[in-house]
Amino acid sequence: MLNIANLTIGFGGVAPVFADTNCMLDEGQRLLVCGEAGSGKSTLLGVAAGLIPRLIPVAEFSGQVELAGRPLPSLTKKELFDTISFVSQNSEDQLWDICVxxxxxxxxENKSVERSVIRDRLAELMTEFGLETLSGRRVLTLSGGERRMVTIAAAIVSSPLILVLDEPTTGLDPAARVRLSNILRKVLDSTPTLLISEQDPLPLRSVIDSIALLRRGGISPSMPPKMVLRQDAAWIDAGILPPMRAPPARQTVERGRPLLTVSGLASQLSRSRGNPVLKDVSFDVRAGEVLALIGRNGAGKTTLFKSILGLTKTTSGSILLDGMKADNWSVAARARKIAYIPQNMRHILFNMTVLGEVIFAITASSASSSDPAVIARAKAALERxxxxxxxxxxxxxxxxxxQALLGLACADATGALVAIIDEPLLSRDIKGRQMLELFISSMQSSGRAVMLISHDLELVDDLATRLMILDxxxxxxxxAPEEGWKSDAFRSLGWQTPYDMTAWSMA
Incomplete structure (x- = not known):
C-alpha cells in the first residue's frame, strides 16, 4: 500500500539520516518502527505521512514514495489528509488553545460533515478515550498526557485509511497506554493500516503485527513481534535497551540534608466543581537522592512542579530552598536553586547557539558573557x-x-541544588540512558538531588532512591520504591508493577 524505495535524506552538514533505504507497508499491516533517539524514526514517519519534503523541507532528498501505486507528491493535500492521519512526537504542535x-x-467540521454525525462521533470518542471529565476544558489547562490523548482522538475521528503515530505513548500513564492500545485495536476495522514509532515496543504489543529496527541509516526487514522481542543483540545493535531485560541491582543511598521542603501546598488552579488540583502536599527532597514522582495523567504532577518553580500560584503552604523561605522568591531566584528540564526542551530554549544556552544557564543574565571561567565551565559541560x-x-x-542532553548540560553546569526532570526522553536509548545516569551520578556525588517525573516505571525502579505517588x-x-509497588496507593492505580513478567506476554 505504501512503498518507500531508495530513500536518501540529509539535513545538511552531517551524514544522511537514511541512505538508499527501502520500507514497505502493506494494506492492513500494523508496523512498529523502533530505534534509538536520532535514528530517523520521526523522519521516516514524516516521509510516510507526506510531510517530508512537501511541507517540511530538507537539505537532501531522493527516492520514491508511492501510495497504492501513485506517487505521494501527486496527491492533492485533500487526498493526502483524507487518506493519512499523522500525530507527531511533539503533539502539542498540532493543538490550539480551544476546548477539547x-x-x-x-x-x-472541515469536511462539512453533518452536525448530528459529528455529535455522535464526538461523544463516542470522548468516552473511548476517557475524556469525559475534560469536557469544556481548554487545551492549555490539560496535562501533557491528556493533550496527547486529545490529539490522537482528533487524528482518529475521521477514520483515515492509514494512521501514522510518532511515539504515541510518550507522556501517557500505564492505564492510558492500555486504553490507547484497546482503542487502536478497535479502530482497525475503519483504519486497518498503522505505522507507529516507539523506543519501547511493549505498551502496544497487542496492536502491532510486525516490528522493524532502525540502525545506521537503514531499516531491518519487519518480523513478527515474538521473533524480535527476545533478540537482545538486535536491540542493543539498534541502540535500545532490550525490552526483556532483568532489573538491575538496587543501590542504597544515604539521605542527606533537606534541599527542598514543601509544606501544606495547595494550588490556586482548580478542577471541575472547584476542587483544587493540589491539596495539602508536603514532602522534602534531600541531598544525594533521586525522588521519583508518579501518578495518573491529570493527578497534579505538572501543577506541583510549576508551583515549586513559581510558575503557577498557590493558595496556601510554604516552600523552603536550602533552608530559606522561598514563597516570595521570583521565578528567576528559584531557578538559581532549581534546574528544570522539561519533556519538550523547545519550551525553554531561546539563545542562538548551544554554547550560549549553557552560558546563559550559568550566568542567569545574558548569553554574551565573556568571562573566560564561565565559557570554560560551559564548554566542559558540553564535552561531558x-x-x-x-x-x-x-x-x-x-x-x-x-536537546534533552543540552538540558542536562545546562542543569549540571549551573550548580543548581535540585534538578526536576519531566518525562526524560532518554530512558530507553542506550547512549542517552548512559548520559542520564552520568548526570544523576554527578548530582548525587556533589551533594545535590534529582526529582524525576515519569510514567516509565522500569526507569523509576532502576534509578529512584525514593518514590512518591500523587493521586x-x-x-x-x-x-522506598520496592515498598511503593506493594502499597495500596499503587494498587489503586491499576497499573502493572515494573518488570512484571505478565507484561511480556504476547496475548
Missing amino acids: EDVIAFPL YALSDLAEANPFALSARQ NGTIAFEG
Missing part, C-alpha cells in the same frame, strides 16, 4: 554530555535527544 471537543471535532561538536549550532536545529492532588505514598 472543538479540537476533536475540527477534522469532521557529548555536545562539543554542536557548540555553535542553533539549539532548535538539534534532535530531541540532543487526586494529594500524596498517597512516600517511601
